[in-house]
Amino acid sequence: IAGITQAPTSQILAAGRRMTLRCTQDMRHNAMYWYRQDLGLGLRLIHYSNTAGTTGKGEVPDGYSVSRANTDDFPLTLASAVPSQTSVYFCASSARGAADTQYFGPGTRLTVL
Amino acid sequence: GQNIDQPTEMTATEGAIVQINCTYQTSGFNGLFWYQQHAGEAPTFLSYNVLDGLEEKGRFSSFLSRSKGYSYLLLKELQMKDSASYLCAVRDGDYKLSFGAGTTVTVRA
Numbered sequence: 594i595a596g597i598t599q600a601p602t603s604q605i606l607a608a609g610r611r612m613t614l615r616c617t618q619d620m621r622h623n624a625m626y627w628y629r630q631d632l633g634l635g636l637r638l639i640h641y642s643n644t645a646g647t648t649g650k651g652e653v654p655d656g657y658s659v660s661r662a663n664t665d666d667f668p669l670t671l672a673s674a675v676p677s678q679t680s681v682y683f684c685a686s687s688a689r690g691a692a693d694t695q696y697f698g699p700g701t702r703l704t705v706l
Numbered sequence: 707g708q709n710i711d712q713p714t715e716m717t718a719t720e721g722a723i724v725q726i727n728c729t730y731q732t733s734g735f736n737g738l739f740w741y742q743q744h745a746g747e748a749p750t751f752l753s754y755n756v757l758d759g760l761e762e763k764g765r766f767s768s769f770l771s772r773s774k775g776y777s778y779l780l781l782k783e784l785q786m787k788d789s790a791s792y793l794c795a796v797r798d799g800d801y802k803l804s805f806g807a808g809t810t811v812t813v814r815a
Contacts, residue, residue, distance in 0.1 A: 624801060626802075626803075628805075633807060634807060635793065635805045635806055635807040635808050636749070636793065636795075636803075636805040637805070638802060638803070638804070641802060643801070651802070652804075683748060683749070687801070689801055693737070693797065693801055694739070694751045694754065695739075695751075695803060696751070697748040697749050697750070698748060699747070699748050700747075700748055
């Protein structure tokens with residue numbers, strides 16, 4: 594069982610380009626999340642999905658969009674990248690049960706120049 | 707919203723005990739989590755508290771006081787591999803987590 598996979602591992606992107614970060618989980622978890630992690634700021638929630646077909650905005654959603662067409666996949670799209678979106682992006686999932694532990698993918702390191 | 711505070715850095719000696727405090731102010735509370743994150747890696751789950759009191763799991767223990775908005779993570783018998791960042795996270799009523807900025811623990815020989 595792989596758990597959560599993310600692709601790419603790292604990417605350097607020119608400002609203004611469109612980029613999709615991929616996230617796939619094989620645990621059949623209902624809920625999925627995208628975070629960005631910046632030095633000194635900790636993990637901040639970008640978007641989330643409580644179940645397939647639904648999405649919601651987190652703390653820092655501007656400039657990002659998501660879709661949840663099925664249970665396993667939760668891609669994050671930057672429509673027109675800006676340098677302030679340089680960060681490490683983590684995808685996570687949870688079963689939404691009583692203890693509801695979130696499990697994290699390995700992360701994508703994105704640099705926007 | 708959530709306001710979560712924890713110290714930025716702590717240093718301790720191998721074999722010692724370190725206590726990482728976390729205070730929070732929330733608009734809703736549905737549990738507190740501690741995660742460990744080694745440099746360049748993903749956060750991994752350590753502990754979960756939803757009721758007041760102490761939860762012990764091997765060398766790691768976590769305490770919660772909901773009335774005080776306070777938690778701590780206790781690391782005992784420190785080992786070099788415990789050098790990492792420790793993240794305090796509060797879950798709201800909608801199952802979303804808000805994270806503190808993390809505490810970097812350095813274990814010295």
